[in-house]
Amino acid sequence: MPHATFEVFRLAMPLVRPFRTSKGEETVRDVLVARWTDADGSSGWAESAADAEPTYFPEYIDSVLLTVERVLLPRLAGERSLTVGRTRAAFADAPGNPLAKGLVETAVLDAQLRRADMSLVDFLGGARRPITVGVSVGIPDSIDTLVSWVAGYLSDGYRRVKLKIAPGWDLAPVRAVREAFGDDLPLQVDANQAYSPADVPLLRRLDDFGLLLLEQPFARHELLAHASLAAGHGTPVCLDESILSLDDAMTAIRLGAADVINIKPSRVGGYLTSRQIHDVCLANGVPVFCGGTLETAIGRAANLALATLPGFTLPGDISATSRYYAADIGASFELDDDGCLIAPTGPGCGVEVDEAAIEAFAVDRHTFPVG
Ligand code: MG
Numbered sequence: 385m386p387h388a389t390f391e392v393f394r395l396a397m398p399l400v401r402p403f404r405t406s407k408g409e410e411t412v413r414d415v416l417v418a419r420w421t422d423a424d425g426s427s428g429w430a431e432s433a434a435d436a437e438p439t440y441f442p443e444y445i446d447s448v449l450l451t452v453e454r455v456l457l458p459r460l461a462g463e464r465s466l467t468v469g470r471t472r473a474a475f476a477d478a479p480g481n482p483l484a485k486g487l488v489e490t491a492v493l494d495a496q497l498r499r500a501d502m503s504l505v506d507f508l509g510g511a512r513r514p515i516t517v518g519v520s521v522g523i524p525d526s527i528d529t530l531v532s533w534v535a536g537y538l539s540d541g542y543r544r545v546k547l548k549i550a551p552g553w554d555l556a557p558v559r560a561v562r563e564a565f566g567d568d569l570p571l572q573v574d575a576n577q578a579y580s581p582a583d584v585p586l587l588r589r590l591d592d593f594g595l596l597l598l599e600q601p602f603a604r605h606e607l608l609a610h611a612s613l614a615a616g617h618g619t620p621v622c623l624d625e626s627i628l629s630l631d632d633a634m635t636a637i638r639l640g641a642a643d644v645i646n647i648k649p650s651r652v653g654g655y656l657t658s659r660q661i662h663d664v665c666l667a668n669g670v671p672v673f674c675g676g677t678l679e680t681a682i683g684r685a686a687n688l689a690l691a692t693l694p695g696f697t698l699p700g701d702i703s704a705t706s707r708y709y710a711a712d713i714g715a716s717f718e719l720d721d722d723g724c725l726i727a728p729t730g731p732g733c734g735v736e737v738d739e740a741a742i743e744a745f746a747v748d749r750h751t752f753p754v755g
Contacts, residue, residue, distance in 0.1 A: 387753040388464065390457055390488065391419045392449060395680075395745035399708055403522040403678060406550035406578035407439050413678050416445050417713070417742070418452075420491035423464040423755075428494025429737050431683035432487045433650035440576075440625070441651065443483040451484035453752055460488075461755045468493040468656065482628055482653035489654040490686065494732040503689070503729045508659055510692025514724035518544030518699040519707060520574070520676065523553055527560045534561055537707075543723040544570040544596070544699040550578045554586070558593050567594055570699070574599035577625055581609040591618035596698065597644050600624040611641040620644050624675055628652060633661045637668050644698065648675035649690060650683070658690055666695035676701035681714030685735045688717075688727035713741040 395415040402411045414436040421427040438444040443451075459474040460466060471492045475485050497507055505512060519542040524530045534545055545565075547557055558573060572595050579587060579601045587601055599622040602609045607626060614621040620643035627633050627645055629652060636642040645665055649658040665672045674691040677683070684702060691700045702725060705716040714735040717725050728734025 387755045388423050388460070388466065389421045390452065390491070390752045390754055391421070392452070392750050392752075393417050393419075393742055393746045394445065394748040395713070395742065396747045397680065397709055397745050399678070400706070400710055401522075403708075404524075405522060405548045405574075406576045409522075410678070413708070414445065415680055416448065416487065417680065417682055418487050418491045420466075420488070420495050422466065422495055422499075426495050426499040428491050428496065428498055428732055429682050429735070430487050430490035430494060431650070431680055431686075432483055433648060433677035433679075433683070434483050441483060443481060448484040448487060449750065451481045452488060453750075455481070456484060456488050457752050457754050463755065465499075466492050467496050472656065482657075483650055486650050486652070486654035489656070490649070493655065497732040501731050503731060504655065504686055504733050505689045505692050505727050505729055508655065508689060508693060510689060510727070511694070512727075512729060513692060514720060514722065514726055515688055515691045515696075515702065516543060516699040516723060517702045517719070517725050518542060518546055518570070519703050520546045520701045521548065523548050523550060527557060530557050531560055531564045534565065538565065538569075540704070541719040541721070541723045542703070544572070546572045546574055546599075546701065549573045549575050551583070555589055558590065558595070562593050570596055572596040572599065572622075574624070575601045577601075577603045581606065581612070584613060587613065588616065588618055595619045597622040599646060600626065607636055607639055607641045610636075611639045614640055614643055622646055624648070627661070630657055630660045630664065633664055637664065637670055642670060645670055645672045646675040646701075647672050647690070648677065649687060650677065651675075655686065655690055659693065662690075662693050662695045671695065671697045673698035674700035674702055676703065678708050680709070681705065681712045681717070681735045682733060682737065684717055685714070685728050686733040688725055689733065692727055711741065713738050713745065
């Protein structure tokens with residue numbers, strides 16, 4: 385009998401524009417995608433948000449590959465037609481490693497849904513509705529460049545703008561964008577953990593700009609500092625990097641550390657955990673939005689499916705394909721006239737993966753037999 389297989393492809397995908405945050409700059413996205421193929425031949429795809437280095441997430445591409453090969457796939461030995469539920473149960477005794485687990489779990493789920501001819505939207509229980517999306521703007525070399533970038537994105541149809549901020553690049557760019565585009569532009573900022581609790585007086589000055597939210601000003605573990613800032617009832621505080629699990633989300637809500645939560649499926653271990661976090665947030669009146677990590681078509685489609693759930697009331701960081709890539713590994717996503725994207729409703733994540741494009745972008749690959 386043939387084995388199931390798990391294939392991973394490391395892709396080098398050129399970005400249309402360098403993307404700089406307080407954590408560094410990317411000009412080529414180093415992307416890990418994976419395909420699970422059951423013994424019966426049905427297969428599914430997934431994308432990881434892991435980076436080449438552990439600068440943003442504690443896990444990174446090499447650690448994900450090692451965890452997948454040595455820890456996770458051996459736990460699936462003997463499985464012939466795997467489901468996402470059995471996968472989660474098999475991984476339950478291995479703590480941590482949400483990126484590695486999420487990559488395997490999501491590929492298995494995609495295969496399961498394609499086999500059953502069911503869309504991820506329907507599996508998650510979402511509504512077939514257009515998703516309002518926003519654009520995340522990296523740190524440019526000058527205020528003038530920032531204003532010209534934002535003008536371009538608004539003319540592209542984006543209805544909400546998120547600015548990356550860092551010490552020395554905060555009040556001035558926000559003021560410039562407000563002055564150029566007015567107080568009605570839905571605007572938010574993301575610090576990617578770049579500030580310390582001693583910076584609270586500076587961060588409070590952002591309250592003057594009517595921002596939708598301030599995302600992750602402090603380090604991942606600084607829940608109490610985030611709670612203290614949120615207690616001031618100024619700009620709503622959003623957590624991103626602090627939330628690696630359902631427990632993290634429940635603790636943050638209990639502490640009052642999160643007025644808003646950014647759910648990134650890859651970061652929390654996949655779409656089932658994402659849905660659980662969504663459900664807890666919805667029950668506690670905490671709005672959520674779907675975060676992004678410069679996804680290709682595979683991750684973008686699945687994130688759109690997640691964002692069809694009712695608690696996703698804020699625009700997601702799920703841009704059109706052209707925001708990041710001139711060429712993708714599946715069909716392009718384009719904004720409609722209302723600045724929305726539509727989640728595919730074909731089986732699984734709904735993307736026909738372009739295997740020729742995978743070949744063209746691949747710089748490394750591994751095939752792991754399972755069982
Ligand atoms: Mg963020």
